[in-house]
Amino acid sequence: MADGRAERIAKLIEPLRVKPGSHVNLAKDFDPRYKAGLKKKRGVDLLHTGVLLLAEYQERLAAQDTYGVLLCLQALDAGGKDGTIRHVMSGVNPQGVRVSSFKQPSAEELDHDYLWRYAARLPRRGEIAIFNRSHYEEVLVVRVHPELLDRQRLPEHVRGADVWGRRYRDINNWERYLTDNGFKVVKVFLNLSREEQRARFMKRLDLPEKNWKFSAADVRERRRWDDYQRAFSEMLSATSTKWAPWYVVPADRKWFARICTAAVLAHTLMDIDPHYPVVGKEARKDLQAARQELEAEAPEGAPADPYAAGHPIPGVGGEQRRTGRTAKRKQSPAAARRTKNGKRA
Incomplete structure (x- = not known):
């Protein structure tokens, strides 16, 4: 773009991108407190600029009605997914955005293949869909808790040692299929440190108005921290592709995580470069x-x-x-x- 916005955004998010084919060690390769030398006051202005940019491009995306965008947000508990969505999408037209959260699958959902419930919530052309947690739960939570695999009632020959490798392959192929049909897939992992998660949990316990956001299950899952770090590292290594790359966004500073997420989404829209239809x-x-x-x-x-x-x-x-x-x-x-x-x- 003439004003250089695309170049500046690309420079900001490049260190966050997981290079396809690389081997990721989350704890060593990505710092949850990284902030690219920015200060919070400057960050507020950048986020405002990013929100305006998203509003501009979302309107063009909807008018062109050719491409759709799927944003997948993954994080541990207290990673900041809800707040990121609220702030980053604050300036866009609500009619052009749909947010889906995925909890424990229902009996009906378990009667289908594991991608079925996610496919049902994909964006339409001209729309941005956000998955607050996504199909990657199937290689994260289900991997850390393999007993959940039993509920999916897979055929015996499928329950082999390479079930996770096959799921990585299936997900990559599915995302390639979506991209080939005009649906861009952008994936953000909000990388939270163990100590920052503890601090946020304590805040939820200390403030009565935050109590509802806390569950005893959160502490139980925290005990599996190392297991999750391994699962995240393998997932990032296996599923960051040229057509659907992962971005590991430092999440200890909420303001910086929101700037980066807005930048990743804006970069995707600017790459599409949608235009208003030309009248015949x-x-x-x-x-x-x-x-x-x-x-x-x-x-x-x-x-x-x-x-x-x-x-x-x-x-x-x-x-x-x-x-x-x-x-x-x-x-x-x-x-x-x-x-x-x-x-x-």
């Missing part, structure tokens, strides 16, 4: 006829085109059309009936 020749004739009729209805002394009077528009017309002061107007039938001897009745 026949449709343009209809628009011109509508313009003439509406201009003819303007009251005496009022601008023929109130908007263009204050906003010069290339191709709309000269000063006469913008001001309406000396423009000759073709009278509508209703206006003609209100005239007598060439003067207003």
Whole structure:
């Protein structure tokens, strides 16, 4: 882009991108407290800019109605997924965004393949869909708790030692299929440190209005910290692809996590570069006829085109059309009936 926004965004998120084919050790390769040398005050301004940018591109995405975007958000408990969604998407049109959260699968969902319930919540063309937790739960929580695999009632020959390798392959192929059909997949892992998670849990315990967000199960899952770190590392290594890369966003500082998530999503939309539809020749004739009729209805002394009077528009017309002061107007039938001897009745 001429103003350099795309280049600046790409530079910000490049250190967060998991290179396809690389081997990830989450604890060593990514720092949860990384902030790219930014200060929080500057970060507030950057987030505001990112929100405005997303609003601009979302409107174009919806108007073009060709591509859809799926944002997958993964994190441990207290990772900041809800707050990130709330802040990053605060400026977009709610009609163009759909957020889905995935809890424990229902009996109906367990009667289908493990990707079925996620496929049912994919975006439409022109829409952004956000998965608050996603199909990656099937290689994270289910892997840390293999007993959950029993509930899926898989055929015996499928329950082999390479079940996770097959799921990585299936997910990669599914995301490639979506991308080939015009649905961009962007994946963000909010990387939280163990100590920051503890601090956020304590806050939820200390503040009565936060108690509802805490569950004893959160502490039980925390005991499996190392297991989750291994599962995350293997997932990132196996499923960051050229067509659907992972971005590991430092999450200890909420403000920086929100900036990065907005930047990743904006980068995806700018890569699509959606445009407003171009009106065809026949449709343009209809628009011109509508313009003439509406201009003819303007009251005496009022601008023929109130908007263009204050906003010069290339191709709309000269000063006469913008001001309406000396423009000759073709009278509508209703206006003609209100005239007598060439003067207003």
